[in-house]
Amino acid sequence: AVLVSSLDHGVTPPSTLAARNVATTGAPLKDCVAAGILAFGPHHGGDIESCMRFLDGGLTLMRSGKTLQEAADAIVVECVDQSLVPPGFGHRFHARDPRAVRLFQMALELELEGEHVRLIRAAERALDERQERFDRPLPVNVDGAIAAISADLGFAYELGNAIFLISRLPGLIAHAHEERTRQTPMRQIDPKDHDYDGARERRLPEGRK
CATH class of the missing domain: 1.10.10 (Arc Repressor Mutant, subunit A)
Known part of the structure; x- marks a missing residue:
């Protein structure tokens, strides 16, 4: 997934x-x-490792005695005070990234939700409370979801x-x-001037969904 x-x-x-x-x-x-x-x-493609490092910073604070939400607030404020969007948040088109939503849902269903997933959800709440600092919603995006889930699965951030x-x-x-x-x-390749002429939309049989 x-x-x-x-x-x-x-x-x-x-x-x-x-x-x-x-x-x-x-x-x-x-x-x-x-x-x-x-x-x-x-x-482009570099946010997963950055987000894993970001979350590791929050976990370090938790190990020093801060609660989950206190740690999330601290790492978010550190970014917001520099007018930076935390890695793993926001999307050019989606107000809520459906890929991240589904990945978190699967992590919960498969009992894979660990401290990194809980921390990034807490960071999302902290960022929501400070949304006035930015001109758009900043939900967890697919990179953030992958970062949190991969870290909970034991992947090192260098592999993100x-x-x-x-x-x-x-x-x-x-x-x-x-x-x-x-x-x-x-x-000369124009990234906007193109037409799709491949296979039409296909439906998977019920048993293969």
Whole structure:
């Protein structure tokens, strides 16, 4: 579920554009995919590790005697006082990220909800109370949900961004292959001017849902 939640979903991400731009030169598939991977950074695919570190800071405060909500308030205030959005919060389009909602629901159902998930939910409440400092809602996003759940599963924060990378690899391969086999070499790629001509919407049989 974690990997599915971050799957490639269009041609606009910088990593997708990087893979396609290299593919249009006729470069081998592996080089195109490598270009896409190299496009990941702090503003694209880098929030999971940052959020895991953010949560570790809160857990350190809890171990020193603070309550869950006190620790959450402290780490949120540290960001807000610098006019920074905490890593793992907010989304360009969603007022409430449905992927995060579903991941938290699954963590609860599977009894995987641990101290990191509880802390990030407390941090979300703390951020809600300070929403006037920002011009939009800042719910936990899919990166934040993945960070908290992965940390509760025992993943080290250094592996956080690798989870996102693994999830995006199939999409990068598909985009690069399509560019190499269907498009004109050396074309100028417009991320907004495109039409989908693939398979129509398909319904899974009831037994496979």
